[in-house]
Amino acid sequence: MSLEVSIKKKFKGFCLNEDFEAGDTLGILGESGSGKTLTLKCIAGIIKPDKGKIILNGKTLFDSEKRINLPPAKRKIGYMFQNYALFPNMTVEENIFAGMDTPKERKELILSRILPFFGLESVRKKYPGEISGGEAQRCALARIIVRKPDLILLDEPFSALDSFRKYTIEDELFEILDKLEIPVILVSHDKNEIYRRCREVCVLDKGKSLGIKPTKELFANPGFVSEAKLIGVRNFFKVNRVSENEVDAPELGLTLNCSKDCDFIGINQKDLRFSAEGEITIEGEVYSVTEDRDENIICVKAGGKKIFASAEDKEKTFETGEKITLSVDRNKILFLRDSVY
Numbered sequence: 001m002s003l004e005v006s007i008k009k010k011f012k013g014f015c016l017n018e019d020f021e022a023g024d025t026l027g028i029l030g031e032s033g034s035g036k037t038l039t040l041k042c043i044a045g046i047i048k049p050d051k052g053k054i055i056l057n058g059k060t061l062f063d064s065e066k067r068i069n070l071p072p073a074k075r076k077i078g079y080m081f082q083n084y085a086l087f088p089n090m091t092v093e094e095n096i097f098a099g100m101d102t103p104k105e106r107k108e109l110i111l112s113r114i115l116p117f118f119g120l121e122s123v124r125k126k127y128p129g130e131i132s133g134g135e136a137q138r139c140a141l142a143r144i145i146v147r148k149p150d151l152i153l154l155d156e157p158f159s160a161l162d163s164f165r166k167y168t169i170e171d172e173l174f175e176i177l178d179k180l181e182i183p184v185i186l187v188s189h190d191k192n193e194i195y196r197r198c199r200e201v202c203v204l205d206k207g208k209s210l211g212i213k214p215t216k217e218l219f220a221n222p223g224f225v226s227e228a229k230l231i232g233v234r235n236f237f238k239v240n241r242v243s244e245n246e247v248d249a250p251e252l253g254l255t256l257n258c259s260k261d262c263d264f265i266g267i268n269q270k271d272l273r274f275s276a277e278g279e280i281t282i283e284g285e286v287y288s289v290t291e292d293r294d295e296n297i298i299c300v301k302a303g304g305k306k307i308f309a310s311a312e313d314k315e316k317t318f319e320t321g322e323k324i325t326l327s328v329d330r331n332k333i334l335f336l337r338d339s340v341y
Helices: 036-044 092-096 104-117 133-145 163-180 191-197 215-220 225-230
Strands: 003-011 014-022 026-030 051-056 059-063 077-080 151-155 184-187 200-205 208-214 235-238 240-243 246-249 254-257 264-267 280-291 296-302 305-311 323-328 334-336
Touching (some): 092 104, 200 225, 225 264, 225 334, 280 305
Parallel strands (some): 026 184
Antiparallel strands (some): 051 059, 235 264, 264 334
């Protein structure tokens, strides 16, 4: 897949300002209200941008200067909504062909192939209210596939599912998509979902794309505060430039070597040690302890700043007010820009 998106769209109190090029299996991450779904709707043709262009595999879908704006039906893009958008008064097989003028003989031929592929033979005559969540999702995907799309857009397709059903249905869906070899853009607020399923990722920050990065590279080395937040970093400290190669983090009383442009440093809570063994040490006292399933989250107050650290040894005890030393290695420090604005 080759997708070029360079668009602007103003809404009341918000501006979508996208500029990225994507290959296969792209994930889009962003906080609520960052413009993830709006981006998909612009690509699909549901929303018309104010200006810019959208090109898929060399075919222009939208170009404001050339006055090109293909309707959704001519874009060959499949869009799976969060609730799958099945018609409740239609059976599974009727939903698959909804809106299509297909001769009966042709429908039967297609159904003889597609129903077994999606495991829907036993429910073909049932209505959406009579089938499982996984069957509903496969029905929605079958409806997309019969239209032979060049690209499939998935808009948080697992957000309404409990954790057990989510992993089961997610595995089923992507097993089918891998067999079909159709490019996918997955919008999600779940960083782990994006990490598992997407080769590349684009983070949106208040409507602005921060560029495309390989997924593992983004998780290992985010460049912006918004990217770091979305992959789970909780500790951020403002820095000041003191020389060409140094920045000062006054909240921690640290001066660090750094020649790149940055506004903050970030420290992942999992990279902090409860000892003075690391290259950088931070003195403080225990403010609170929160027990999680696999670890305890220790909030340490240091110089008026709260710092979060993970204690995977749940047998180790911490008392509120206890003096404590945290440490971290220099290569674990993230140097981050505030935003693209």
